[in-house]
Amino acid sequence: MDTNTQPPFDLIILGASGFTGRYVVREALKFLKAPSSPLKSIALAGRSPARLTQALQWAAHPAPPPTISILTADTSDPSSLRHLCRQTKLILNCVGPFRLHGEPVVAACAETGCDYLDICGEPEFMERVEIQFHEKAAETGSLMVSACGFDSVPAELGWMFNSRQWVAPSAPNKIEAYLSLESDRRIVGNFGTYESAVLGVANVDKLQELRRSRPKKPRPVIPGPYPPKGPMIDHQKEIGLWAVKLPSADSIVVRRTQTTLTENPTGLPGINESAEHIKIREAFWSVVKPVHFGVKIGSKTLVGVFRFIAVGMFIGLLGRSSIGRWFLLKFPSVFSLGWFRKKGPSEDEVRSASFKMWFVGRGFSDVNHVSQQSKPDLEVVTRVMGPEIGYLTTPIILLQCALILLSQRDNLPKGGVFPPGIVFGSTDLQERLQRNGITFDYISKRSISA
Numbered sequence: 284m285d286t287n288t289q290p291p292f293d294l295i296i297l298g299a300s301g302f303t304g305r306y307v308v309r310e311a312l313k314f315l316k317a318p319s320s321p322l323k324s325i326a327l328a329g330r331s332p333a334r335l336t337q338a339l340q341w342a343a344h345p346a347p348p349p350t351i352s353i354l355t356a357d358t359s360d361p362s363s364l365r366h367l368c369r370q371t372k373l374i375l376n377c378v379g380p381f382r383l384h385g386e387p388v389v390a391a392c393a394e395t396g397c398d399y400l401d402i403c404g405e406p407e408f409m410e411r412v413e414i415q416f417h418e419k420a421a422e423t424g425s426l427m428v429s430a431c432g433f434d435s436v437p438a439e440l441g442w443m444f445n446s447r448q449w450v451a452p453s454a455p456n457k458i459e460a461y462l463s464l465e466s467d468r469r470i471v472g473n474f475g476t477y478e479s480a481v482l483g484v485a486n487v488d489k490l491q492e493l494r495r496s497r498p499k500k501p502r503p504v505i506p507g508p509y510p511p512k513g514p515m516i517d518h519q520k521e522i523g524l525w526a527v528k529l530p531s532a533d534s535i536v537v538r539r540t541q542t543t544l545t546e547n548p549t550g551l552p553g554i555n556e557s558a559e560h561i562k563i564r565e566a567f568w569s570v571v572k573p574v575h576f577g578v579k580i581g582s583k584t585l586v587g588v589f590r591f592i593a594v595g596m597f598i599g600l601l602g603r604s605s606i607g608r609w610f611l612l613k614f615p616s617v618f619s620l621g622w623f624r625k626k627g628p629s630e631d632e633v634r635s636a637s638f639k640m641w642f643v644g645r646g647f648s649d650v651n652h653v654s655q656q657s658k659p660d661l662e663v664v665t666r667v668m669g670p671e672i673g674y675l676t677t678p679i680i681l682l683q684c685a686l687i688l689l690s691q692r693d694n695l696p697k698g699g700v701f702p703p704g705i706v707f708g709s710t711d712l713q714e715r716l717q718r719n720g721i722t723f724d725y726i727s728k729r730s731i732s733a
């Protein structure tokens with residue numbers, strides 16, 4: 284972005300009329316023109332000015348809607364997207380499924396040098412745009428970061444937070460995150476996320492193909508042997524959860540950050556970084572350790588875990604054929620056992636939900652005495668906790684990433700396509716999330732039998 288001519292808007296929320304988009308607008312309004320906030324001007328963009336106006340009214344309620352520009356743009360019209368990019372420093376993209384709608388937005392940002400953040404949770408999209416647009420974005424100065432929502436910032440910062448509790452000579456080998464969704468009402472997600480997940484399963488072969496087609500990147504060096512797979516259903520007595528593997532984007536995003544870190548052990552230099560920030564960045568990355576990372580979804584009861592397995596099987600089996608996908612998308616409540624609805628959760632359901640993500644790290648008390656036969660002898664447990672994941676935590680994270688980008692641009696890379704951890708890990712993102720209701724807690728450290 285040419286810094287000599289400032290565009291009229293600090294950021295544009297694209298897809299502001301969507302279920303998640305309007306919660307993002309509500310979060311953005313909290314910071315608009317607030318004292319010391321870098322957010323002085325925003326615009327909302329999408330296909331329908333009427334729906335965008337309604338979204339603004341809903342987001343501002345009970346206050347009257349502020350005067351905010353409403354811009355028309357359609358992802359099927361690249362010129363409308365380039366027009367948006369020329370009017371702003373940053374696009375927040377909430378239009379999904381990203382596999383269907385995301386690429387033209389990324390292309391417009393890469394071409395014009397506009398910065399870009401999104402709330403995507405679709406690994407194939409993220410990896411594809413990195414291959415296609417990284418070089419162009421690096422050249423034009425467009426900083427592009429996907430997965431700046433619940434997917435996958437709690438996992439990225441949670442891994443880093445746990446790994447920073449391992450003081451030398453100890454080091455972790457594996458961190459397993461256990462996600463627990465809690466509410467005294469129903470836990471419900473909107474159709475947009477469900478559709479994105481169903482299409483992800485349908486295109487799983489494309490992701491494998493994509494990975495085979497690109498040169499292998501260096502793997503991080505993790506002390507000790509590759510951890511055993513473990514049982515399909517895991518019972519974590521200490522945290523009171525039964526759990527099963529969650530095929531979310533998190534572990535893939537964490538792996539991408541670890542790979543980038545292997546290539547850049549002191550993190551990514553900022554475009555015009557202060558000497559003080561260089562010190563902060565280098566100190567931060569010197570204590571973050573790579574690990575084998577996985578995510579499981581947990582329930583307090585074994586029956587709850589069987590429900591997760593049933594939904595996984597419905598989506599996994601039916602999602603692979605077009606007729607199966609038709610059924611899945613036609614009857615989301617049936618095949619998700621009530622977890623996803625076409626009209627999304629009510630405001631009460633959103634308000635009463637919350638999450639806990641436990642990070643159980645296992646590793647070695649003295650990394651100097653580790654061989655390929657060694658078994659972990661130390662366990663460190665930490666926890667990230669916050670409000671409802673899709674429509675409260677995701678907007679909080681997206682906005683804080685945006686505010687960092689607007690206020691600390693010199694400390695961030697000039698441009699390129701990156702996962703969120705490597706860009707925001709060494710900034711004050713964790714402190715900002717803590718100030719906004721997402722907490723990071725150290726829970727325990729204990730010896731375990733080797």
Ligand SMILES: NC(=O)c1ccc[n+]([C@@H]2O[C@H](COP(=O)([O-])OP(=O)(O)OC[C@H]3O[C@@H](n4cnc5c(N)ncnc54)[C@H](OP(=O)(O)O)[C@@H]3O)[C@@H](O)[C@H]2O)c1
Pocket residue numbers: 297298299300301302303304329330331334356357358359377378379380381384402403404430431432433434435473474475476477479672673674677
């Ligand atoms: N990272 C996370 O943890 C997280 C959390 C929540 C959501 N998400 C993701 O966010 C995405 C959106 O989910 P949602 O539930 O908000 O979906 P949604 O309610 O269906 O919203 C989709 C939005 O995209 C817009 N849109 C659709 N086609 C468009 C086009 N051709 N041009 C411009 N805009 C277009 C829609 O505008 P109209 O009003 O014109 O239809 C609407 O604003 C999904 O991919 C979901 O997985 C991620």
